[in-house]
Structure formats: C-alpha cells, structure tokens
Amino acid sequence: xxxxxxGRGLASLIPSINxxxxxxxxxxIPLDKIKPNRFQSRKKFNEEKLRELANSIKKHGLVQPILxxxxxxxxxxxxxxxxxxxxxxxLAGREDIKAIVKQFTDDKxxxxxxxxxxxxxxxxxxxxxxxxxxxxxxxxxxxxxxxAEVVGKERSVVSNALRLLSLPDNVQSLISDGKITPxxxxxxxxxxxxxxxxxxxxxxxxxxxxxRAVEKLASELKFKxxxxxxxxxxxxxxxxxxxxxxKFGSKVNIVGNSKKGKIEIYYYxxxxxxxIINELKIILT
Numbered sequence: 368x369x370x371x372x373x374g375r376g377l378a379s380l381i382p383s384i385n386x387x388x389x390x391x392x393x394x395x396i397p398l399d400k401i402k403p404n405r406f407q408s409r410k411k412f413n414e415e416k417l418r419e420l421a422n423s424i425k426k427h428g429l430v431q432p433i434l435x436x437x438x439x440x441x442x443x444x445x446x447x448x449x450x451x452x453x454x455x456x457x458l459a460g461r462e463d464i465k466a467i468v469k470q471f472t473d474d475k476x477x478x479x480x481x482x483x484x485x486x487x488x489x490x491x492x493x494x495x496x497x498x499x500x501x502x503x504x505x506x507x508x509x510x511x512x513x514x515a516e517v518v519g520k521e522r523s524v525v526s527n528a529l530r531l532l533s534l535p536d537n538v539q540s541l542i543s544d545g546k547i548t549p550x551x552x553x554x555x556x557x558x559x560x561x562x563x564x565x566x567x568x569x570x571x572x573x574x575x576x577x578x579r580a581v582e583k584l585a586s587e588l589k590f591k592x593x594x595x596x597x598x599x600x601x602x603x604x605x606x607x608x609x610x611x612x613x614k615f616g617s618k619v620n621i622v623g624n625s626k627k628g629k630i631e632i633y634y635y636x637x638x639x640x641x642x643i644i645n646e647l648k649i650i651l652t
Contacts (some may be wrong), residue, residue, distance in 0.1 A: 404446045420455035432465040493549040497528040530556045550578035557585045
C-alpha cells in the first residue's frame with residue numbers, strides 16, 4: 368500500500384505559515400474554527416460598515432491579520448482582537464482568515480488585551496466601555512486605578528464612565544445611540560427623582576440642551592429638593608414643639624435640624640420645675 372504524503376497529513380492539522388509579522392507568525396485559519404471572544408465588550412456592529420469592509424476584503428484582501436488565542440475546545444480559537452474583520456470576512460464569502468495566534472496564561476490577560484484593542488480603535492460606545500470597566504471590577508477585582516493603568520486613561524475617566532451605569536436602561540440606550548452625550552449622562556446621574564430625569568432628558572432631545580445647561584438644571588432640582596426637605600423638617604419640628612408644650616404645660620423651644628439640635632423647656636418657679644422634672648421621669652422610665 369502506498370503511504371500518504373506526510374506533508375498533506377500535517378497540513379490538515381497545522382495552519383500554513385504565510386509570513387512573519389514582526390515577532391509574531393501570521394497563519395491562515397479556517398473561519399469555522401474561530402469563535403467570538405467570551406469577553407467581547409462590543410455588542411453592536413454597524414451592518415453598513417461591515418458590508419463596506421466585506422467589499423474591500425473581496426477586492427484587496429485582508430490588510431491586517433486578526434489576533435486569536437487557542438480555545439478551551441481543542442482545535443478551535445477565540446478572537447482577541449478583530450471580530451469586525453472576522454465578521455466582514457465571513458460576509459465576503461471567505462473560508463479562512465490571516466491571524467496571529469497568542470498564548471495567554473489566564474482569562475484576565477485575554478480580556479485586558481481585547482478591551483485595550485477595542486478602546487484604542489474607539490470601537491466601543493460609552494456604555495459598552497463602562498460595562499467593560501465593570502467586568503474588570505466584578506470578575507477580576509480591579510480597582511479604578513488599576514483599570515486606568517490597563518487602558519491608559521485617567522482614573523477620573525474610569526470613574527465617570529462607571530457613573531453612566533447608574534442611569535436607567537432607556538437613558539443608557541440614548542447614550543449608546545449617540546442621541547445624548549456621556550457628559551449629559553453624568554449630569555443626569557445626579558438627578559435622583561426619575562420623573563425629573565425624564566423631563567430633563569425630554570428637554571435635551573427637544574431643545575438640544577448643552578451639558579452646561581443640564582448641569583444647571585440638575586443643580587436647580589437638587590436645591591429645590593433640599594429646600595422642600597428643609598421645609599418639611601421645619602413643619603415637623605413645629606408640630607413636635609406644639610406637642611411638647613401641651614405635654615409639659617410650659618413654653619418649649621427647639622433649636623436645630625433633623626441631624627442635631629437642642630430642646631429648651633421653660634419653667635417659671637421651683638414648683639413648676641419639679642412638675643416638669645416629674646413629667647420627664649415618667650417619660651424616661
């Protein structure tokens with residue numbers, strides 16, 4: 368029996384090497400052996416731009432290889448960077464794609480690189496970016512400072528991005544779709560009352576309000592809420608004062624607010640003082 372050529376057997380197992388890409392080897396991998404990244408932060412892909420890229424790949428080929436890592440499933444790979452190129456290649460009818468295969472010691476390395484690649488290419492919308500930062504915290508126990516170091520941004524940028532996740536889902540969607548800016552979102556995050564927030568969002572959309580204008584509105588709402596709360600506390604203190612005056616049968620004065628203060632009970636003779644003291648003993652025992 369004639370033996371099969373050894374080279375052909377190896378070719379079915381090992382991707383062909385096309386060239387060296389810097390220090391990394393660029394190989395050709397069948398598209399059906401590649402899966403999206405489990406840690407992909409980007410959730411939306413513009414279909415029109417994908418078609419444009421697919422047409423470009425049909426005419427000129429893929430200029431830049433994608434970055435992949437070996438999967439937990441033998442013989443399969445997971446995308447680290449370049450899912451858009453991967454999708455466009457499939458759309459272009461390609462059966463394989465040029466790729467650089469990386470080896471990672473843990474999931475954190477894979478997630479770090481996938482996030483950095485997306486951020487550097489500005490592929491993530493503000494909400495996707497914030498959710499990626501949140502995953503850093505929840506899954507890999509990163510601090511805000513550590514995230515900032517990984518992605519090359521200021522700590523305040525990370526903290527401000529995470530504030531957007533406190534907004535209702537419908538407002539987050541408006542930010543993702545570019546209908547309002549992250550700056551608007553940060554100002555809206557300071558509005559506690561949901562009805563007030565809805566009214567301000569409506570004005571942003573209908574009047575094209577600037578971030579500064581929204582900041583002013585949020586400040587006015589906060590001041591109004593504080594004034595209403597203070598007024599309510601004052602009414603409650605007046606009622607309490609009246610009840611104490613009835614209880615002790617004497618003038619009572621309350622000085623302070625809901626956090627701290629003092630109660631003054633007036634007496635007009637020693638007999639009056641003893642009577643008040645006896646009332647206090649009854650209350651305190």
